Amino acid sequence: xxxxxxxxxxxxxxxxxxxxxxxxxxxxxxxxxxxxxxxxxxxxxxxxxxxxxxxxxxxxxxxxxxxxxxxxxxxxxxxxxxxxxxxxxxxxxxxxxxxxxxxxxxxxxxxxxxxxxxxxxxxxxxxxxxxxxxxxxxxxxxxxxxxxxxxxxxxxxxxxxxxxxxxxxxxxxxxxxxxxxxxxxxxx
Amino acid sequence: xxxxxxxxxxxxxxxxxxxxxxxxxxxxxxxxxxxxxxxxxxxxxxxxxxxxxxxxxxxxxxxxxxxxxxxxxxxxxxxxxxxxxxxxxxxxxxxxxxxxxxxxxxxxxxxxxxxxxxxxxxxxxxxxxxxxxxxxxxxxxxxxxxxxxxxxxxxxxxxxxxxxxxxxxxxxxxxxxxxxxxxxxxxxxxxxxxxxxxxxxxxxxxxxxxxxxxxxxxxxxxxxxxxxxxxxxxxxxxxxxxxxxxxxxxxxxxxxxxxxxxxxxxxxxxxxxxxxxxxxxxxxxxxxxxxxxxxxxxxxxxxxxxxxxxxxxxxxxxxxxxxxxxxxxxxxxxxxxxxxxxxxxxxxxxxxxxxxxxxxxxxxxxxxxxxxxxxxxxxxxxxxxxxxxxxxxxxxxxxxxxxxxxxxxxxxxxxxxxxxxxxxxxxxxxxxxxxxxxxxxxxxxxxx
Numbered sequence: 278x279x280x281x282x283x284x285x286x287x288x289x290x291x292x293x294x295x296x297x298x299x300x301x302x303x304x305x306x307x308x309x310x311x312x313x314x315x316x317x318x319x320x321x322x323x324x325x326x327x328x329x330x331x332x333x334x335x336x337x338x339x340x341x342x343x344x345x346x347x348x349x350x351x352x353x354x355x356x357x358x359x360x361x362x363x364x365x366x367x368x369x370x371x372x373x374x375x376x377x378x379x380x381x382x383x384x385x386x387x388x389x390x391x392x393x394x395x396x397x398x399x400x401x402x403x404x405x406x407x408x409x410x411x412x413x414x415x416x417x418x419x420x421x422x423x424x425x426x427x428x429x430x431x432x433x434x435x436x437x438x439x440x441x442x443x444x445x446x447x448x449x450x451x452x453x454x455x456x457x458x459x460x461x462x463x464x465x
Numbered sequence: 466x467x468x469x470x471x472x473x474x475x476x477x478x479x480x481x482x483x484x485x486x487x488x489x490x491x492x493x494x495x496x497x498x499x500x501x502x503x504x505x506x507x508x509x510x511x512x513x514x515x516x517x518x519x520x521x522x523x524x525x526x527x528x529x530x531x532x533x534x535x536x537x538x539x540x541x542x543x544x545x546x547x548x549x550x551x552x553x554x555x556x557x558x559x560x561x562x563x564x565x566x567x568x569x570x571x572x573x574x575x576x577x578x579x580x581x582x583x584x585x586x587x588x589x590x591x592x593x594x595x596x597x598x599x600x601x602x603x604x605x606x607x608x609x610x611x612x613x614x615x616x617x618x619x620x621x622x623x624x625x626x627x628x629x630x631x632x633x634x635x636x637x638x639x640x641x642x643x644x645x646x647x648x649x650x651x652x653x654x655x656x657x658x659x660x661x662x663x664x665x666x667x668x669x670x671x672x673x674x675x676x677x678x679x680x681x682x683x684x685x686x687x688x689x690x691x692x693x694x695x696x697x698x699x700x701x702x703x704x705x706x707x708x709x710x711x712x713x714x715x716x717x718x719x720x721x722x723x724x725x726x727x728x729x730x731x732x733x734x735x736x737x738x739x740x741x742x743x744x745x746x747x748x749x750x751x752x753x754x755x756x757x758x759x760x761x762x763x764x765x766x767x768x769x770x771x772x773x774x775x776x777x778x779x780x781x782x783x784x785x786x787x788x789x790x791x792x793x794x795x796x797x798x799x800x801x802x803x804x805x806x807x808x809x810x811x812x813x814x815x816x817x818x819x820x821x822x823x824x825x826x827x828x829x830x831x832x833x834x835x836x837x838x839x840x841x842x843x844x845x846x847x848x849x850x851x852x853x854x855x856x857x858x859x860x861x862x863x864x865x866x867x868x869x870x871x872x873x874x875x876x877x878x879x880x881x882x883x884x885x886x887x888x889x890x891x892x893x894x895x896x897x898x899x900x901x902x903x904x905x906x907x908x909x910x911x912x913x
Contacts, residue, residue: 295905296905296906296907297904297905297906298906298907298908299907316668316669316670317668317669318666318667318668318669319667319669319672320478320667320896320899321478321672321896321897321899321900322672322675322676322896322900323904326669326672327669327672327673327676330669330673331669331673335677336673336674336676336677336678337674337677338674338677338678338681339677339681342681342685356602356613357613360602360610360611360613361610361613363608363610364608364609364610372614376614379613379614379619380613380614382619382622382623382696383613383618383619383622385688385692386619386622386623386626386692387622387626389626389630389685389686389688389689390626390629390630392681392685393629393630393633393634393681393682393685393686394629394633396678396681396682396685397633397637397678397682399674399678400637400674400675400677400678403670403674404670404671404674404675405670405671406640406663406664406665406671407663407664408663408664408665408666408671409659409663409664410664411664411666411668415666415668416666417666418648418649420666420667421482421644421645421647421648421649421667422478422479422482422648423477423478423479423905448907
């Protein structure tokens with residue numbers, strides 16, 4: 278979650294693009310100039326954008342999934358076996374009190390259940406959802422339609438002009454800074 | 466403050482937004498008629514259940530030896546219907562099948578509502594519905610836990626896990642699309658959709674982790690497609706009842722579930738596509754793929770039906786052979802032959818391409834498949850119990866009016882939720898549809 282801009286030393290800069298290739302050019306030029314720390318906005322998950330920004334780094338959500346899965350299989354085993362041991366009378370057909378094949382079904386279901394729930398939690402944590410408190414510069418309804426965007430939430434004052442010129446040169450249809458970066462929702 | 470949806474934003478990707486959300490909160494006369502019928506059926510089913518709660522299980526014709534009746538028949542039917550959604554959304558996502566995009570959202574919704582409907586039946590069948598919490602493990606003063614060796618307990622875990630994972634997967638997929646609806650709404654609706662969208666803004670960070678998580682959801686949901694109906698089949702196959710005790714049951718049930726689920730997707734989505742004029746997003750190509758899926762699974766089912774008879778004869782087990790020959794020639798032969806006609810013969814009409822791309826034939830045969838798959842479960846559940854090992858217990862079970870009413874109510878309950886979904890949430894995945902549309906480029910990049 279980003280921090281709202283208050284001081285005069287840093288400010289927001291935002292470029293809105295109508296074309297995907299223009300935004301990709303802008304991202305590459307910013308990176309080449311050493312200007313990082315920006316957020317991108319996109320109406321859909323384009324792999325070119327994610328590749329340009331994250332350079333193939335996988336999402337850490339996978340560790341949440343693994344943790345959930347391991348927790349699930351453990352809980353599944355403990356739930357079935359400890360409860361059977363606590364009341365050891367049900368023993369049909371002379372089978373062992375803690376048999377693996379029937380309990381494997383419960384262990385499997387718990388693995389999937391907790392794996393999915395942990396994945397959901399991991400996604401919420403890393404995407405910053407619920408994102409009701411996101412900086413308003415990131416809240417641009419035009420992105421829901423067909424526009425793309427690059428947003429610096431805390432650009433240094435000395436970099437602002439350089440960022441703006443790169444955004445314009447790469448084909449941004451609108452470049453704003455300071456409080457102007459907040460797009461007023463027309464029909465709200 | 467009354468809200469409205471403004472669906473008149475211009476531009477290219479915006480056309481997909483406009484086309485899909487323009488139908489929201491604009492009920493047509495046809496929709497209203499169907500919604501009222503579903504609601505009436507649901508209320509009638511609720512009244513029948515009230516009668517059963519008041520007067521006891523005697524108002525249903527389930528009694529020894531036919532203790533399961535059409536409550537469990539319809540339970541298995543709805544669980545089966547619930548299979549296609551996750552198959553289409555998860556497995557076809559993992560194999561990058563392009564035809565899933567147009568149909569997966571509505572199929573997922575169908576899955577959620579079908580499993581919600583299925584979950585009613587164990588409660589209805591319980592009689593003392595207020596003791597439903599006995600299904601679940603909870604610490605109690607007698608240290609009395611449920612028997613995890615029982616397939617009925619596996620079923621509780623399998624179906625509740627399937628429902629939870631499918632619901633989470635469904636909602637996660639919806640979040641970016643709800644954000645689109647939010648941005649096209651105003652007033653109170655904007656606030657409501659805003660809450661549901663969880664503040665989604667389409668930032669790179671959100672898409673990056675969202676896509677990472679989505680792949681894992683799909684990978685976790687995929688084995689559930691195969692496991693849930695396998696577990697349901699073990700409710701039968703783990704018993705020694707003739708006609709049930711068979712190792713062929715898990716693949717046979719899974720194929721049947723996919724078959725009935727895909728047929729139900731055709732039944733629901735074909736009228737929806739025509740009513741909403743969504744031919745740019747869901748068209749005959751999608752329905753043809755679904756029909757092919759049905760043809761494949763129909764072939765597997767026909768093979769399984771034949772193999773049951775072959776094994777009954779080849780094993781020289783007199784009980785097995787007795788039940789299978791009785792199914793085809795005894796008092797329930799009418800149900801057996803309805804099943805054979807609807808599941809094995811009727812879908813043959815889909816072999817010629819010109820027939821399977823004809824909307825009337827598609828729709829008509831899909832209805833027959835739905836009927837046939839209900840009768841398949843009737844055939845399995847009712848005939849085996851009615852003609853068990855002891856001839857003294859043989860009995861001709863037919864459902865009572867209360868049971869028929871509850872079953873009708875289940876269709877009303879399902880229709881109520883599905884029709885509500887069509888009016889409230891985008892029934893086609895907008896963000897994924899955009900992936901199929903050429904990206905707006907100025908020239909230095911190839912179009913998608």
